[in-house]
Amino acid sequence: MRAVTIQRFGDPSGMVVIDTSAAAAGPGQVVIDVEAIGVGGVDAVIRRGTLSGYGFSEGLIPGSEVAGTVTAVGADVDESWVGRRVWAFTGTSGGYADRAVAKVGDVVVLPGELTSIDAVTLGSAAPVAHFALAHAHHAPGESVLVRGAAGSIGIATVELAARAGASTIAVTTSSPERGNRLRGFGATHVLDRDGGGDSAGPLFYDVIIDIVGGAGLPAFIDSLAPNGRMVVVGVVAGLPPADFGMRLLAGFQQSRSIATFSLDTIAVPTRDAARAELFAAATRGELHAVVHDILPLEQAAEAHRQMDAGTVFGRIVLVP
Structure with a gap:
């Protein structure tokens, strides 16, 4: 082969x-x-x-x-x-x-209506997005920031947060053109990679889903609302600084939290059932590859x- x-x-x-x-x-x-x-x-x-x-x-x-x-x-x-x-x-x-x-x-x-190309576009990304939002205990009416939203996990997170009734969905991305495309999937505010660029957007978020990691992660901890939750699902920019937890301690009275998430922690039957439903949602046009x-x-x-x-x-x- x-x-x-x-x-x-x-x-x-x-x-x-x-x-x-x-x-x-x-x-x-x-x-x-x-x-x-x-x-x-x-x-x-x-x-x-x-x-x-x-x-x-x-x-x-x-x-x-x-x-x-x-x-x-x-x-x-x-x-x-x-x-x-x-x-x-x-x-x-x-x-x-x-x-x-x-x-x-x-x-x-696979459902008969789903192509193999669409399957590998959604097969890992959509379940990560689905369970990451659940891991963050996201509830309808809460605000969400997706850091690094232009990849397949980020796009799925935006769509699923919108379906779940998020009040605000902000995204970070590298260009206005990419931001406009993300609006088509449910984003309400577009920020630059450092979290700025939209003066009308909220200053703080109930949930942050971070796909990027890297040196910029600690600054986004400051964007968590009181009782806000950050879930890190990827480190495509590398690991954050070793002392990033000091940002949490600096805002101790805000009761913020940060967690990691991997699909490895989800029981296989639960994971497969969610993936099958997400594939079905794609065939209904409710989720896009x-x-x-x-x-x-x-x-x-x-x-x-x-x-x-x-x-x-x-x-x-x-x-x-």
């Missing part, structure tokens, strides 16, 4: 396409003939070599979500999976290939260059 591997961590030039042995299903796994591959921010973080603690090594096949057709199953897996169109989470690696292996518990059957570009597998490095440049609105999808 063909696969993209990281031959050298760092800039995208370290990614190359190789021919390698075909994927095979182990116990509890399925093999998928891949039709579409989602390119996510975490892929870029892994490729840069800045995600520690996972034991990644050169030769890694990046990618965590694919969509396609099941062609084989491993031991103890029902043969009826063969021939089904599915979305699948492949773990922290293995997705950038024309065949992929996934645990059967990480596979969801925003695709920035569709590139062949051989152009994975170009996809990463665009992400590093900050020019992506929505998600880039690779096709074998």
